[in-house]
Structure formats: C-alpha cells, structure tokens
Amino acid sequence: xxxxxxxxxxxxxxxxxxxxxxxxxxxxxxxxxxxxxxxxxxxxxxxxxxxxxxxxxxxxxxxxxxxxxxxxxxxxxxxxxxxxxxxxxxxxxxxxxxxxxxxxxxxxxxxxxxxxxxxxxxxxxxxxxxxxxxxxxxxxxxxxxxxxxxxxxxxxxxxxxxxxxxxxxxxxxxxxxxxxxxxxxxxxxxxxxxxxxxxxxxxxxxxxxxxxx
Amino acid sequence: xxxxxxxxxxxxxxxxxxxxxxxxxxxxxxxxxxxxxxxxxxxxxxxxxxxxxxxxxxxxxxxxxxxxxxxxxxxxxxxxxxxxxxxxxxxxxxxxxxxxxxxxxxxxxxxxxxxxxxxxxxxxxxxxxxxxxxxxxxxxxxxxxxxxxxxxxxxxxxxxxxxxxxxxxxxxxxxxxxxxxxxxxxxxxxxxxxxxxxxxxxxxxxx
Numbered sequence: 144x145x146x147x148x149x150x151x152x153x154x155x156x157x158x159x160x161x162x163x164x165x166x167x168x169x170x171x172x173x174x175x176x177x178x179x180x181x182x183x184x185x186x187x188x189x190x191x192x193x194x195x196x197x198x199x200x201x202x203x204x205x206x207x208x209x210x211x212x213x214x215x216x217x218x219x220x221x222x223x224x225x226x227x228x229x230x231x232x233x234x235x236x237x238x239x240x241x242x243x244x245x246x247x248x249x250x251x252x253x254x255x256x257x258x259x260x261x262x263x264x265x266x267x268x269x270x271x272x273x274x275x276x277x278x279x280x281x282x283x284x285x286x287x288x289x290x291x292x293x294x295x296x297x298x299x300x301x302x303x304x305x306x307x308x309x310x311x312x313x314x315x316x317x318x319x320x321x322x323x324x325x326x327x328x329x330x331x332x333x334x335x336x337x338x339x340x341x342x343x344x345x346x347x348x349x350x351x352x353x354x355x356x
Numbered sequence: 357x358x359x360x361x362x363x364x365x366x367x368x369x370x371x372x373x374x375x376x377x378x379x380x381x382x383x384x385x386x387x388x389x390x391x392x393x394x395x396x397x398x399x400x401x402x403x404x405x406x407x408x409x410x411x412x413x414x415x416x417x418x419x420x421x422x423x424x425x426x427x428x429x430x431x432x433x434x435x436x437x438x439x440x441x442x443x444x445x446x447x448x449x450x451x452x453x454x455x456x457x458x459x460x461x462x463x464x465x466x467x468x469x470x471x472x473x474x475x476x477x478x479x480x481x482x483x484x485x486x487x488x489x490x491x492x493x494x495x496x497x498x499x500x501x502x503x504x505x506x507x508x509x510x511x512x513x514x515x516x517x518x519x520x521x522x523x524x525x526x527x528x529x530x531x532x533x534x535x536x537x538x539x540x541x542x543x544x545x546x547x548x549x550x551x552x553x554x555x556x557x558x559x560x561x562x563x
Contacts, residue, residue: 298460302464313439
C-alpha cells in the first residue's frame, strides 16, 4: 500500500467497536450492525458537525455565568466574600501559593479557552474543507480530547474545601452558582469534542462528503 | 431493526483503519513488547494482547482498594481555635447536596464514585466472561457501556483537586491525610496498569 488511503475513500467502513472493516456498498444505505460486537456501523459519526457545534455553542453561553458569578463564598470571622474563578486565582497568588495558582489558572481559564478556540477552528476548517494542516489539526484535536476533562479540577477543589471548612461564622466555604455553570461548560466542551469525528479532517474536499452520515 | 452486515472477507481482516485519521494500513505481526502505531498520526492501533489476561487480577485488587477507600477518612483538619473537621469521599457529594446543589452533587457522585466503579466492575465481568468462553449474558453491551464511560471517570482529577485543596487548607491548620487517600491512589494506579494490559481485540477475535 504505497498511497495514503482512508477507509472511507476505499469504500470501507470500520466498526468503531472492534475495528473490523466492512465493504460500505454491502452495508447499504440504512446502515447495519457489526456481526461481531453488535455496534452500529457508520463511516463517520452521524451529524458530527451539527452536534459538535451545538454543544460548543451551549458551552460558550454557559461560560458567561461561569465567570461572572462567584465560584466560592468564603466566610472569615463573620465576613462573607464571594470569589469568581479569576478572583480565586488572584487570592491564591496574593497568598503566595504561586504554583497552585498557576495550576488553577491553567485548568479553569486557559484550558476552556483553548478548547473553545481549537474546536471552533476545527469545525470551521472542516466545513470549509481545508486541505492543509491535516496532522497539525489532528494533533490539536487530540490535545483537546486529553486535556479537556482536567478543567473539572476547580469544581472538585471547591467541593472538598466546602466539605472541610464548615465552622459557621469563624470560617466557612460554600460553593457558588458558578460551580454549576462551570461544570456544565466542561461537560459541554467534552461532548462537543466527542461528537466531532476527527477523521473528517482527512476527508478530501472534492469527494462526496455526505455530512448527514 | 438494522440487519447484521455481511461478515468481512479474509482480506479485510489484514487491514486496519486508524480510529483518528482513518488511514488504511496493513496489519503487521508484532514482537514482544511492541505495539502498532498509525504511520500518519502516531495513534495506537493495536497491541499483541499476550498480557491481556493479567488485567483481571489487577482489576480485582483495584476494586478492593476502592472499597477500602470508601470506608476510611480522606482528610482531617486540626485548625486553630478548635476548628476540627474530617471528611471521607462521600462528604464531597454530601456537602454539595446539603447546600442545595443537587444536580452537581449527582454529577460529582457519578464522575468520582459511580462511573469509575462501573468501569472496573464492567471490565471484571467481561474478563470473567472471557474466561468462561463468553457464556455470561450481556457481556457485549456491558463492554460497550464500560468503554463509553471512560472519558467521564474523573477520579484522578479529583485526586489532583484534593492536592490543590490541601495546599489551601494548610493555611488554616494542621492537615492529616487519611487512609482513603492512599487507597484511592492505589486504586487509580492499579486501574491504569490494568488498562495498559487490556487488548479489546482479544475479545473480538476469540468470541
């Protein structure tokens, strides 16, 4: 095999469950199930772009309350203070915990923004059938896949702090509304990345790329 | 009701398409310790699978540690002015529930406790089924469920979150790490090890 051929271009469908290859023409238009593992057969994730874009849009909308509303309420000697994600990072830095501040900043600010930019770029590049930067775009996608879940870090941090620090008005930590919104942002971006079939990057622009299948 | 597709021909069994870039490639025999890599994007294609059967005992040990981690305390704080508190893994869910964040409490319960458990138990079931020549019911849907759940198991992220929280808590007082922390870390370590030995192709090519 000297030439670079995708399974789709060769008229084959790979089962996503067990990697077996089927001849697309024999599977037929209404689809079929893999005879070995029982999973439905499809060449590309159905409605991949539509679903991915929808989840990304939902994440973008939720990103506003996630950053504008407080993530954590800290009560110290009777005084209550609300902290958004960014304010929480600043507080950490003021407290001298630079390392932890960087970790939280990366997980809660940089990674979500990175995901928004990359997923948006990937979606646009596939729709415009961009024939260049194939490997680079796949690498970006893989990064998003690997790194995306780690944004949940701050949600767990707030939950653990709240579980440990409950001394009424002397010192208390309570989760804020933003925790809900932020968790939803992470979930939506994960679903967006999951819905996007990275193999679409490699489908040549001139072939019959049927977006509905 | 979708019909079962025609079984692939012998020729197609020698080919594999990369899951990430769809490049069609020829399967090559592997030597010990080798794994096949996509020649275009470097993604893992398949391994030898000769250590696949080691995964089951490791997963059973992992499950044991998980059960231990649930019984023991996770963190304990001895602060100034009598501020003392202790938490176990359930408390993370409990405090969110008590504060009224019901949906979030459920989300944390799933990602931290239930889904990792489901994955490990599901894997144990399928691997056991494999030992009994696949005579256990529903092993195929359980396998697919247990695979689908992978990105949603966030227990290792929780551990990192605990470390970050610990740094913040040490400013309040003396912090003690409970047995649950170590048991949880052992659970994660064993599970990662077992996953590296698993080879799903062994399931499909022998069933």
